[in-house]
Structure formats: C-alpha cells, structure tokens
Amino acid sequence: MKRKDFLKRIGLAGVGLGIPASEITLNKANAKEVNSCILIPAETSGPFPLDLSENTFYFRQDVREDRSGAPLNLKLKIKGTANCEPMPNVRVNIWHCDKDGNYSGYGTQTGQTYLRGYQMTNANGEADFLTVFPGWYPGRVCHIHFQVYVSSAYAAISQLTFDHDAVNAVYADNAALYTNGPDPKTPDTDNIFSDGYEYQLAALTPNTATGGYDAYLEVTVQGSGTVGIGHIEKETAKQLQLGQNFPNPFTNATTIPFSLSAASKVKLELWELTGKKAVVIDKGMLPAGNHNIDINLAAMGLPKNTFAYQLEIENSAGIFKDCKVMTAMQ
Known part of the structure; x- marks a missing residue:
C-alpha cells in the first residue's frame, strides 16, 4: 500500500472520486445548544486548496517546514452534538499564514506547502499539531483555519482566534520575529469574527519547555461518532x-x-x-x-x-x- 493510497483512505477518497463533502451552514446568530454542546460556527475556507489528493504528504503533525516563529502546540478536541462525547477517527485539517501574513500555495508562495497539515483524532477526540504562532495581514485578525472531515458526506469548516491582548503579547515578546508589530484589529472588528466568536476563542498559554505556546480548543460538530455516511463508506460496509x-x-x-x-x-x-x-x-x-x-x-x-x-x-x-x-x- 503506497502512502498516497493510505492517505486518500483517511478522507481523501471522496475528494478523488468527486464526491463533495457537505459543510455546516450554521450561522453564528443561529448557533444552537444540543446537550450543552454548541455547534461550531461555519466560516469561509479561505486560501486553501481543499483537494489534497495530489498532496498526500500533508498527513503530518509538524507543519512548520522552514517557517520561523514562536513554536505553537495546537490541540483540537472534536465532540459530537448528540452526546457531547469525543469523536475519534475523524480527520482534522489546519492551515494558516506565517509570521509575515503569507499563505503557502498562493501569490508569491505558489509551490510552497508550509503551515498546512492534517491528523486523525485519537480515542479522546484530539488532534495535535506543531506549528508556529501565526501573524496577521491587513483586514484580518490573527487566526487559524480548520476543517473537521467526518466522512465523505459531512465536513465542518471554521476558524479559531485568540484573546487579542494575548496575541499582541506574543508579538511583543517575540518582536525580532514578528516584525509587523502588534495586530491592529480585534476579533470584534474582524469581518469574520465580528458577529461573535465565543466558541472559536482558543485558550493560549506559555510553554516553558519549548519557549513557545500551547493552544487548545474544543470543537463541536454534528453527530456522535462517525455520521453522515457517504457512498464510499456504504460500499465498504x-x-x-x-x-x-x-x-x-x-x-x-x-x-x-x-x-x-x-x-x-x-x-x-x-x-x-x-x-x-x-x-x-x-x-x-x-x-x-x-x-x-x-x-x-x-x-x-x-x-x-x-x-x-x-x-x-x-x-x-x-x-x-x-x-x-x-x-x-x-
């Protein structure tokens, strides 16, 4: 079994066959509570080539490549609305800009692949990534994109951000790296988060061992365990x-x-x-x-x-x- 074939199986097969993954259409204003769990608000996917079928090396925890920046250990815990329990064996993609506000694969960064990757959640519903703390660019506050791919019939795309003062403290403490200076926008004035970001605000704490930071967010998506079975799953079953x-x-x-x-x-x-x-x-x-x-x-x-x-x-x-x-x- 080639690595490419394996990586397709953990969520790329539906893309390769042209079977679209549906996305949550929940607006933040309509976010509803189910068994004390709040569905993660849906957001734009942003600059990211969602068809990963030709880029299978994105299956990785360490997404940094050659990017410099404050080390960031990012943990996302995925839960289902049906019972608020962890959802194992789902794919989680992340992507974000570098310290200077650049995305790999776009503009002058065409052909680059940094700060993109995906993992499968463990028994605790957790996916872990090693990356760098993102910078900012005009019009957007500091943020990270993510996708929870449950099956070929259902996926949720959203974004996370951090406390604004904490973000600028990171930039100030690492001023030699983050030469753009403090983030001039706040989540309240950001065009994505201005209608609410309570369930997208990740915890951010210093990590004395790495000299960087740890980030954590619990993400609730539809279902309990793997739901929304598509054609591929039905044929396999x-x-x-x-x-x-x-x-x-x-x-x-x-x-x-x-x-x-x-x-x-x-x-x-x-x-x-x-x-x-x-x-x-x-x-x-x-x-x-x-x-x-x-x-x-x-x-x-x-x-x-x-x-x-x-x-x-x-x-x-x-x-x-x-x-x-x-x-x-x-």
Missing part, C-alpha cells in the same frame, strides 16, 4: 466492518476486530502520525465471518504511541479499505 481496537487506549497489547462479508485477502497496516508506515501484517486469505488481529507493540519493535491502522481487503467485488486510530499509553 457491504464488504468490511472494521471495529475499534480493544482496549483503547492500551498499554502494550491490543486487539483489532473486523468482519468480512466474503472470503478476502486481508492486510493490516500501522501508520505513525508523521505519515510513516510502521508495520504491514499480511493475513493472506481469510473466510467470511468475524476475525481479530492481535497487536503487541513490544514484539513488533514499536514505541508506545498513537497509530492509524488501516485494514485492506481484496475479493471478487474489488479492493476495500477502512481505518481508525489507536493509542498506546506512555
């Missing part, structure tokens, strides 16, 4: 049902359950969240029915970490894939 590993999180050993509708060749791949394939387990031909694959990280020579696992099957109906995320506790 006719042939393959991949379960969540148990236990999860786990210490060293865990089991991945799955069932086959017909006899199939079966292969399991473990991928690090950096985008590196760690292990391939070829199970050969298996009969229809329920099956388990036992995973022992120590025996495989793998560290305790978070991995994406993908099951690929091949039978007379074609090739089908599904994937989820598992986490080994340190």
Whole structure:
C-alpha cells in the first residue's frame, strides 16, 4: 500500500472520486445548544486548496517546514452534538499564514506547502499539531483555519482566534520575529469574527519547555461518532466492518476486530502520525465471518504511541479499505 493510497483512505477518497463533502451552514446568530454542546460556527475556507489528493504528504503533525516563529502546540478536541462525547477517527485539517501574513500555495508562495497539515483524532477526540504562532495581514485578525472531515458526506469548516491582548503579547515578546508589530484589529472588528466568536476563542498559554505556546480548543460538530455516511463508506460496509481496537487506549497489547462479508485477502497496516508506515501484517486469505488481529507493540519493535491502522481487503467485488486510530499509553 503506497502512502498516497493510505492517505486518500483517511478522507481523501471522496475528494478523488468527486464526491463533495457537505459543510455546516450554521450561522453564528443561529448557533444552537444540543446537550450543552454548541455547534461550531461555519466560516469561509479561505486560501486553501481543499483537494489534497495530489498532496498526500500533508498527513503530518509538524507543519512548520522552514517557517520561523514562536513554536505553537495546537490541540483540537472534536465532540459530537448528540452526546457531547469525543469523536475519534475523524480527520482534522489546519492551515494558516506565517509570521509575515503569507499563505503557502498562493501569490508569491505558489509551490510552497508550509503551515498546512492534517491528523486523525485519537480515542479522546484530539488532534495535535506543531506549528508556529501565526501573524496577521491587513483586514484580518490573527487566526487559524480548520476543517473537521467526518466522512465523505459531512465536513465542518471554521476558524479559531485568540484573546487579542494575548496575541499582541506574543508579538511583543517575540518582536525580532514578528516584525509587523502588534495586530491592529480585534476579533470584534474582524469581518469574520465580528458577529461573535465565543466558541472559536482558543485558550493560549506559555510553554516553558519549548519557549513557545500551547493552544487548545474544543470543537463541536454534528453527530456522535462517525455520521453522515457517504457512498464510499456504504460500499465498504457491504464488504468490511472494521471495529475499534480493544482496549483503547492500551498499554502494550491490543486487539483489532473486523468482519468480512466474503472470503478476502486481508492486510493490516500501522501508520505513525508523521505519515510513516510502521508495520504491514499480511493475513493472506481469510473466510467470511468475524476475525481479530492481535497487536503487541513490544514484539513488533514499536514505541508506545498513537497509530492509524488501516485494514485492506481484496475479493471478487474489488479492493476495500477502512481505518481508525489507536493509542498506546506512555
């Protein structure tokens, strides 16, 4: 399995086949509370090529490349409106400008790929990124774009920002890097956030270990678990049902359950969240029915970490894939 094929499976396949992902159309004025969870307001996607099918290396935690700036550890926790519980195994994209207000891939930055990437949420519904604190540009306050891709039938696009005084404190404390100076706009005067940003205001705290900052935001989207099933998921479900590993999180050993509708060749791949394939387990031909694959990280020579696992099957109906995320506790 090529890296490109794997990355398509975790959310790009629908794009590659021309199946559009629907977006939340909720206006901030109409944001409603469901079981104490507030749907994240929808915003413009901004300068970002949403078709990532030809840019599969964006599956990464560290999106900095050659960009300088104050280090920023960004954590997004995704929850469902149905029960306010974490949503594992959904894809989260982020993209933002650099310290000077430039976006990769546009204008003079055509061909560049910095400060863009995506991850899959773990058992806690969390996706983590290492980036740099964004700058600002005329007309917009400091912000970060993100997309929560639940399935080929449903995705939510929004933006986050920070407390204005905290933003300018970052710029002042790192004045040699952020030469544009303080952000002249506030979220209240920004054309995106001026109608309200309560649920888009990320917490920002200094990180003494890195000399940078930690940011955190809880994002609520429609559903509970993976919802809004599209054509791709329906076709896969006719042939393959991949379960969540148990236990999860786990210490060293865990089991991945799955069932086959017909006899199939079966292969399991473990991928690090950096985008590196760690292990391939070829199970050969298996009969229809329920099956388990036992995973022992120590025996495989793998560290305790978070991995994406993908099951690929091949039978007379074609090739089908599904994937989820598992986490080994340190």
